[in-house]
Amino acid sequence: MTVKLLLNVNGKEVEADIDPRTLLVQFLRENLRLTGTHVGCDTGQCGACTIHLNGQAVKSCNILALQAQGSEVLTIEGLAAANGDMHPMQVAFKECHGLQCGFCTPGMVMSATALLKENPKPSEEQIRAGLDGNMCRCTGYQNIVKAVQTCAARS
Amino acid sequence: MGANPTSAFPNGIGASSLRKEDQRFLTGAGNYTDDINFPGQSYAYFLRSPHAHAKIKSIKTQAASAAPGVVAIFTGADLAEAKVGGLPCGWLITDMSGQPMKEPPHPPLAQGKVHHVGDQVAVVIAESYLQAKDAAELIEVDYDVLASVTDVATATQPGQPAVHDMAPNNVCYVWGHGDKAAVDKAFSAAAHVTTLEIRNNRLIPNAIEPRAAVAQYSRSEDAYTLYVANQNPHVERLLMTAFVLGLPEHKVRVIAPDVGGGFGSKIFLYAEETVITWAAKRVNRTIKWTAERFESFMSDAHGRDHATKAELALDKDGHFLAMRVKTAANLGAYLSTFASSVPTILYATLLAGQYTTPAIYAEVTGVFTNTVPVDAYRGAGRPEATFVVERLVSKAAMELGIAQDEIRRRNFIKTFPYATPVGLTYDVGNYEATLAAATKIADVAGFPARREEAKRRGKLRGIGYSCYIEACGLAPSNIAGALGARAGLFEAGEIRVHPTGSVTVFTGSHSHGQGHETTFAQVVAERLGIPFENVDVVHGDTGRIPFGMGTYGSRSLAVGGSAIMKALDKIIAKGKKIAAHMLEAADSDIVFENGNFKVAGTDKQLAFGQVAFSAYVPHNYPLDKLEPGLNETAFYDPTNFTYPAGSHICEVEVDPETGVTKVVSYVASDDFGNIVNPMIVEGQVHGGLVQGIGQALLEQAVYDPESGQLLSGSYTDYAMPRADDVPNFKVDTQVTPCTHNPLGVKGCGEAGAIGSPPAVISAVIDALKDLGVRDMAMPATPYRVWQTIQNARA
Numbered sequence: 001m002t003v004k005l006l007l008n009v010n011g012k013e014v015e016a017d018i019d020p021r022t023l024l025v026q027f028l029r030e031n032l033r034l035t036g037t038h039v040g041c042d043t044g045q046c047g048a049c050t051i052h053l054n055g056q057a058v059k060s061c062n063i064l065a066l067q068a069q070g071s072e073v074l075t076i077e078g079l080a081a082a083n084g085d086m087h088p089m090q091v092a093f094k095e096c097h098g099l100q101c102g103f104c105t106p107g108m109v110m111s112a113t114a115l116l117k118e119n120p121k122p123s124e125e126q127i128r129a130g131l132d133g134n135m136c137r138c139t140g141y142q143n144i145v146k147a148v149q150t151c152a153a154r155s
Numbered sequence: 156m157g158a159n160p161t162s163a164f165p166n167g168i169g170a171s172s173l174r175k176e177d178q179r180f181l182t183g184a185g186n187y188t189d190d191i192n193f194p195g196q197s198y199a200y201f202l203r204s205p206h207a208h209a210k211i212k213s214i215k216t217q218a219a220s221a222a223p224g225v226v227a228i229f230t231g232a233d234l235a236e237a238k239v240g241g242l243p244c245g246w247l248i249t250d251m252s253g254q255p256m257k258e259p260p261h262p263p264l265a266q267g268k269v270h271h272v273g274d275q276v277a278v279v280i281a282e283s284y285l286q287a288k289d290a291a292e293l294i295e296v297d298y299d300v301l302a303s304v305t306d307v308a309t310a311t312q313p314g315q316p317a318v319h320d321m322a323p324n325n326v327c328y329v330w331g332h333g334d335k336a337a338v339d340k341a342f343s344a345a346a347h348v349t350t351l352e353i354r355n356n357r358l359i360p361n362a363i364e365p366r367a368a369v370a371q372y373s374r375s376e377d378a379y380t381l382y383v384a385n386q387n388p389h390v391e392r393l394l395m396t397a398f399v400l401g402l403p404e405h406k407v408r409v410i411a412p413d414v415g416g417g418f419g420s421k422i423f424l425y426a427e428e429t430v431i432t433w434a435a436k437r438v439n440r441t442i443k444w445t446a447e448r449f450e451s452f453m454s455d456a457h458g459r460d461h462a463t464k465a466e467l468a469l470d471k472d473g474h475f476l477a478m479r480v481k482t483a484a485n486l487g488a489y490l491s492t493f494a495s496s497v498p499t500i501l502y503a504t505l506l507a508g509q510y511t512t513p514a515i516y517a518e519v520t521g522v523f524t525n526t527v528p529v530d531a532y533r534g535a536g537r538p539e540a541t542f543v544v545e546r547l548v549s550k551a552a553m554e555l556g557i558a559q560d561e562i563r564r565r566n567f568i569k570t571f572p573y574a575t576p577v578g579l580t581y582d583v584g585n586y587e588a589t590l591a592a593a594t595k596i597a598d599v600a601g602f603p604a605r606r607e608e609a610k611r612r613g614k615l616r617g618i619g620y621s622c623y624i625e626a627c628g629l630a631p632s633n634i635a636g637a638l639g640a641r642a643g644l645f646e647a648g649e650i651r652v653h654p655t656g657s658v659t660v661f662t663g664s665h666s667h668g669q670g671h672e673t674t675f676a677q678v679v680a681e682r683l684g685i686p687f688e689n690v691d692v693v694h695g696d697t698g699r700i701p702f703g704m705g706t707y708g709s710r711s712l713a714v715g716g717s718a719i720m721k722a723l724d725k726i727i728a729k730g731k732k733i734a735a736h737m738l739e740a741a742d743s744d745i746v747f748e749n750g751n752f753k754v755a756g757t758d759k760q761l762a763f764g765q766v767a768f769s770a771y772v773p774h775n776y777p778l779d780k781l782e783p784g785l786n787e788t789a790f791y792d793p794t795n796f797t798y799p800a801g802s803h804i805c806e807v808e809v810d811p812e813t814g815v816t817k818v819v820s821y822v823a824s825d826d827f828g829n830i831v832n833p834m835i836v837e838g839q840v841h842g843g844l845v846q847g848i849g850q851a852l853l854e855q856a857v858y859d860p861e862s863g864q865l866l867s868g869s870y871t872d873y874a875m876p877r878a879d880d881v882p883n884f885k886v887d888t889q890v891t892p893c894t895h896n897p898l899g900v901k902g903c904g905e906a907g908a909i910g911s912p913p914a915v916i917s918a919v920i921d922a923l924k925d926l927g928v929r930d931m932a933m934p935a936t937p938y939r940v941w942q943t944i945q946n947a948r949a
C-alpha cells in the first residue's frame with residue numbers, strides 16, 4: 001500500500017507515493033537523496049537528523065514522512081542562499097572550527113539556527129541547554145558554542 | 156584565527172587555516188558510507204545472539220528464505236564450507252612462561268557457539284533493509300544457554316564458566332614487564348607505600364556515525380570494491396584478504412570515504428564488512444549494511460575495562476622509589492585486531508609517566524569474558540596507565556602532606572634523552588614548562604579563596620592535577636615487530652605535481668575529523684611555496700594511494716606527515732636538477748626558496764610552476780639524465796615513538812546534597828612539539844577532554860552479572876557527554892620539538908582523553924577530602940558521589 005505525499009522541501013514542491021511507514025528521515029535520504037541529514041541513533045537522541053519542519057527544529061527520525069504532509073521542510077542542503085553563499089551559521093561554524101568529522105554537523109547547524117530564531121541573543125548557558133538534544137563526539141562542544149555566539153553577535 | 160602573520164605563506168605551517176573539508180560537511184555534501192548507493196543494491200541485516208553464552212543446536216532458515224524480498228541467507232556453516240577464515244589479531248603477546256597467547260577462533264558468523272550478546276549468527280540479504288530485518292525474525296535458532304561471565308575482576312577465579320575451552324580460567328596471557336626483583340627490593344626498603352585498587356571503567360566509543368559498509372563485486376574484473384567506515388583501509392584490506400577471505404590484495408579495493416568519527420573503534424576488521432564482501436560475489440549483487448545504534452553498542456569494540464592493584468614506594472621526602480602494578484584486562488569474547496597489545500605494550504611501557512621512578516614492574520592478565528571484544532579506544536592503554544600513575548601520585552601527596560605540584564616537581568625527569576625502566580626512551584620534554592603554565596593559567600594561587608567562596612554557596616570545591624605522558628607516532632616497525640606486532644607501522648605518501656604546478660597529495664593516513672586535508676596541505680604549500688588552494692589531499696582509498704597504515708595512536712602528522720616531507724624532498728631534489736638544466740647552472744648551485752629555484756648568489760630563478768611545466772613538457776629538459784614527470788612517493792618508518800606530554804589542572808564543585816559534580820574550570824597545557832594548525836590542535840584537545848571527562852563522570856558500559864546482557868545498550872542507558880555537561884576549557888601549548896622527525900611534531904589527538912580522567916577524579920576527591928574521602932571510582936556519578944558522602948558522614 002502506498003500513500004500520496006505532498007510537501008515542500010527546500011523551496012521545491014515534492015510529490016511522491018510512499019509506504020506509510022516511511023520515516024521523514026528515510027524519505028529525505030532515500031527518496032530524495034538528500035543525504036546531508038544523517039542518522040546517528042535509533043532512539044531519537046543524537047539529533048544528527050534534525051531538520052526544520054514549518055520553521056521548527058524537529059528530529060526527522062522521530063516522525064513519519066506523512067506527518068509532514070503539506071508542510072515546509074528545510075534541510076541542511078537548503079540552508080545556504082540560492083547563489084551558494086553559506087548561511088551565517090554555516091560560516092560561523094567554519095570560522096570557529098565548530099565541526100570535525102562533520103557527522104553531527106548538519107543536525108547541529110539546523111538546531112542552532114532554530115535556537116537563534118527563538119532567542120536571538122542567548123547566553124552561553126542557554127546555548128548549551130538549547131543544544132542538549134544534539135550529540136557531538138568530536139568537538140567537545142566548545143567551538144560549537146562559540147560558533148553560535150559568533151553568529152548571534154553578527155546578526 | 157586565519158593567516159599566520161609570521162610566515163611567508165598565509166596558510167603555511169603555524170597558521171590556523173580554516174578547513175578545506177568544511178564546505179562539504181556544512182552544506183550536506185559530505186560523502187559518508189551510508190550516503191553511497193548503487194542501482195540494484197541489496198541490503199544486509201545481521202541476526203545477533205540474544206544470549207551471552209550459548210551453544211547453537213540448530214539454525215532453521217527455510218521460512219526466512221521464503222520471506223518476501225530475500226536474496227540469500229548465510230550462516231557460519233556456509234562460511235566454513237567456503238573456507239572463510241577467522242578474524243585475526245594483529246599482535247602476538249608472549250606469556251611470562253614463553254608461551255604464545257591463546258588465540259581462540261573468531262568466525263565472522265558464529266560456528267557452534269555464541270560468545271557475547273550481539274555476536275553475529277546469520278546474515279540476511281534482501282531487496283530492502285526492512286525485508287531483511289523482517290526475514291531475520293523468521294530464522295529459528297535453537298540455543299542451549301550456558302552460564303556466562305562478564306566481570307574482569309572475577310573471571311579468572313576457579314569455577315567460573317569457560318568462555319573458550321582452549322583458554323583455561325579464561326586467561327589469554329599473563330604478561331610481565333620490568334624488573335620484578337629490583338621493585339620488590341625497593342618496596343621492602345621504602346619509607347612509605349601508597350596503594351590503590353582501580354577499576355578503569357568500560358567505555359563504548361560511540362562515534363556518531365554508525366559503522367557501515369557497501370560491498371560490490373565485478374564479474375568482468377573478478378574484483379571487489381568495499382566502501383567502509385574505517386580508519387585504515389589498507390590494513391583492513393590486508394587483514395581481510397590475506398587472513399580471512401584468501402583473496403589476492405590487488406583484486407580488492409577498499410575505500411574509506413568521509414568517516415564520521417572513529418576514536419579507535421573503526422580501526423578494526425569487523426565481521427560485518429567481511430561477510431558482505433564475501434557474499435557480494437556469492438549473490439552477485441551490491442550489498443549495503445549500516446549499523447543501527449543498538450548494534451553499535453553491542454558490536455563496536457569497547458574500550459578500557461581494567462581491574463588494577465597499584466602500589467607506589469616512596470622515600471620520606473616523597474621521591475618515587477618503585478611502582479608495582481597488577482592488572483586484569485578485559486579482552487572480551489574474542490581477540491579484536493589490536494586487543495592484545497593495548498593493555499600490555501601500550502600500557503605498561505607508559506607507567507614511568509613524567510617521573511624518574513627507577514624500578515617498575517607490571518603484570519597484566521588478559522582475560523576472556525562473554526562481552527563485546529575490547530580494543531583500542533582513544534588513548535588505548537595510555538589513559539589506563541596515566542590513571543594509575545597520576546592517581547598514585549595524587550594519593551601519595553595527600554598521604555605525605557606534600558603539595559600536588561611539589562611532589563611532581565621532585566620527581567620530574569629533567570634530562571633527555573631519558574631511558575625509562577619500562578622500555579621507552581623519551582627523546583625530549585620539558586615537564587616543568589607545562590606545569591608552570593597550567594599553574595599560572597589556572598590561578599592556583601587563588602584556589603583557596605575560590606574554595607571558601609564555594610563553601611558559602613554550599614558547594615564543595617576541589618582541585619586535581621594530572622601530568623601525563625603518551626607514546627605516540629606509532630611506531631618504529633622493528634621495535635614493534637620485536638614486541639609482537641604482526642604488521643609494519645610506517646606510513647606512505649605520494650606527491651603528484653601536475654603540469655601547471657598544482658599538487659595532489661596521496662596519504663596513507665586517514666582523516667575522520669582530524670582535518671588532514673587542511674593540515675597536510677599547509678605543510679605542502681609551505682614547503683613548495685605554492686598557494687594552499689593549489690594543494691588537494693586524497694586519503695582513504697587503496698585504489699589511489701600507494702600504501703598506508705592509517706590513523707590511530709596520534710600518528711598521522713608525525714608519521715604520515717613525515718612521509719609527505721620525504722616525498723617533498725625528492726620533488727625538490729628533482730626540481731633542482733631540472734632547474735639547473737634550464738638555468739644552465741650546476742645542480743649544486745641551485746637553491747630552493749619561497750617557491751623558487753634560484754642559482755645561488757644570482758637573480759636567476761624559476762618559479763616552481765615553471766619547473767613543473769617543464770617536467771611534463773620536456774622540450775628544454777635533460778632527457779638524457781632525467782625522466783620526465785614530477786611525481787614522488789616516500790615511505791617513512793619512525794626511529795622512535797614521540798612523547799607528547801602535559802599538565803592538566805581541573806577544578807570541580809560538588810553539591811553535597813545531590814552528589815552532582817560540575818567541572819567548573821579546566822586548564823590543559825600540552826607539549827605537542829611543533830604545531831602546524833593551532834586551531835585544529837585546540838579542537839582535538841577539546842574533544843579529547845570531553846571524552847576523558849565523560850569517562851570520569853558519566854560513561855559506563857554495564858553488563859548484567861547473571862544474564863550477561865548489556866544493560867547500557869542505548870543512549871537512554873549510556874550517558875554521553877552533552878553540551879551542558881562540560882565547561883569551556885583553557886588550552887595552552889608549550890613547544891619542545893620532537894627530535895627525530897622532520898616536522899618536529901608529536902601528535903595531539905589523544906592527549907585530552909589521556910590526561911583528563913585522573914585530574915577530574917583527583918579534583919572530586921580533593922573536594923571531599925575534609926570528609927575523609929581518599930578514593931573515588933569512575934564514573935563519579937551523582938549517586939556514587941552522594942553515597943560516598945553519606946558513607947563518610949556515617
Ligand code: FES
Nearest residue numbers: 044045046047061
Ligand atoms: S537519528 Fe538520532 S535523533 Fe534522529
Ligand code: FES
Nearest residue numbers: 100101104136138
Ligand atoms: S563533528 Fe564529529 S560528531 Fe560532531
